[in-house]
């Protein structure tokens with residue numbers, strides 16, 4: 009049954025509805041199919057299953073976000089923070105774990121704001137370890153550039169001993185060390201926190217890792233690097249990126265599970281929805297009212313929208329409206345709520361002639 013639910017949640021979060029001239033147009037489903045073929049089961053299902061198997065009460069889970077590019081996306085963009093916030097809520101409310109937000113300090117602002125709107129506070133470690141505060145996250149700023157990044161990554165893993173590491177819309181370089189936008193242009197590496205070292209080292213240590221992305225240039229797509237580069241080659245007229253580096257659009261950083269999706273936030277919502285379903289509690293996934301609070305909090309904290317409203321601190325995500333964010337959550341909530349509801353004779357909903365054996 010979880011695989012059936014996961015199948016439709018995967019589809020729900022892979023409906024492409026970007027602007028006509030958006031660089032990712034037409035790539036959502038080919039990227040999804042490549043990831044699905046590689047992993048052999050619904051992606052949101054595999055992600056939730058791995059979290060349930062690996063994360064226990066009191067454990068730390070590292071959440072990586074931030075698709076900003078200094079100096080013009082100083083506070084980050086709107087795809088990423090609410091996905092992180094949803095996962096923070098899900099691992100807190102569902103598994104009793106403590107999220108650790110790691111990223112560029114300025115970009116952590118919208119993440120924290122969205123997380124608080126989702127019901128997760130940010131305190132210090134003493135509050136969690138000593139006072140056992142629930143629904144509480146930590147924030148760990150990560151420096152920009154490669155210098156010292158690997159050492160910092162090792163220190164973070166040593167300090168928190170996380171049981172899972174998740175990237176949402178988190179860019180990473182290709183095997184040549186070149187970073188790319190979804191449009192195939194190069195991004196200066198010194199504008200980015202090199203948190204992919206946390207993922208690479210976590211995999212060395214056998215820690216469960218998830219990459220959630222929508223373009224191929226984010227943490228996780230190293231799992232299907234050749235396939236991503238082929239998909240881009242078809243679009244870019246025979247080259248795998250537009251900067252001329254020759255290393256391709258896809259990142260080198262692979263994860264145990266890759267959730268390829270239409271919009272990264274939605275992929276994260278899909279994982280939260282699967283956690284809610286598999287743990288039997290729809291409350292673990294934010295509802296539509298909470299989603300509205302989350303996207304508004306994120307935008308008010310400085311995250312800017314890509315697509316429609318580019319550059320504006322608006323609660324739009326990759327060209328889709330605030331109402332659309334609520335709509336996606338509404339559909340996911342309905343899938344989860346109906347998925348855990350048992351019909352019984354004489355009970356709600358009273359459908360004449362329907363018995364439990366007909367629906368279970």
Ligand SMILES: [Zn+2]
Nearest residue numbers: 249251252253
């Ligand atoms: Zn390149």
